Amino acid sequence: MRRSFPLAPMSGLIKAITIVMCAIPAALAAGTLSGVRVLWLPAALVGLLIAAVWLVARPQRFEAGPGAIDIVFPTWRRALGDVASARLHDARELRATYGFLVRVGVGGLWGGFGWLWSPRGTIEFYISRTDGFVLIERRGGRPLLVTPDDPAGLVATLNAPRT
Numbered sequence: 001m002r003r004s005f006p007l008a009p010m011s012g013l014i015k016a017i018t019i020v021m022c023a024i025p026a027a028l029a030a031g032t033l034s035g036v037r038v039l040w041l042p043a044a045l046v047g048l049l050i051a052a053v054w055l056v057a058r059p060q061r062f063e064a065g066p067g068a069i070d071i072v073f074p075t076w077r078r079a080l081g082d083v084a085s086a087r088l089h090d091a092r093e094l095r096a097t098y099g100f101l102v103r104v105g106v107g108g109l110w111g112g113f114g115w116l117w118s119p120r121g122t123i124e125f126y127i128s129r130t131d132g133f134v135l136i137e138r139r140g141g142r143p144l145l146v147t148p149d150d151p152a153g154l155v156a157t158l159n160a161p162r163t
């Protein structure tokens with residue numbers, strides 16, 4: 001039994017950062033239209049970066065079954081069949097388990113995507129909120145931290161007995 005779990009709606013902080021980031025190319029383009037022609041290149045580059053994050057780095061949903069999860073992006077899909085377990089986690093528990101975390105990847109634009117590094121290990125992450133975390137332990141890879149719209153449902157689906 002496979003289920004689909006959309007990425008959770010953005011938290012207020014992440015939504016505010018996203019709005020500011022998306023306004024930057026618009027402001028640069030407005031500057032170009034007002035006569036400062038040199039701004040067209042930064043406007044185009046920032047716009048392309050924003051599009052790349054949306055199309056390549058930000059998942060749309062997670063499709064899961066017992067012991068397996070697919071991370072579905074607008075332009076590609078990643079299948080992970082090595083899920084050992086999944087559990088709900090909050091920021092405090094994450095800090096207690098891994099200590100101080102440093103983000104390596106995209107942060108703030110529609111969420112956070114990439115890796116979280118700590119002296120105790122690296123976590124792969126795809127989050128759109130600052131709560132409702134699901135920590136997925138894998139048999140053959142880095143742990144995975146995600147924020148689906150139904151965290152408890154994803155945990156139950158991943159931890160269900162395989163048939």
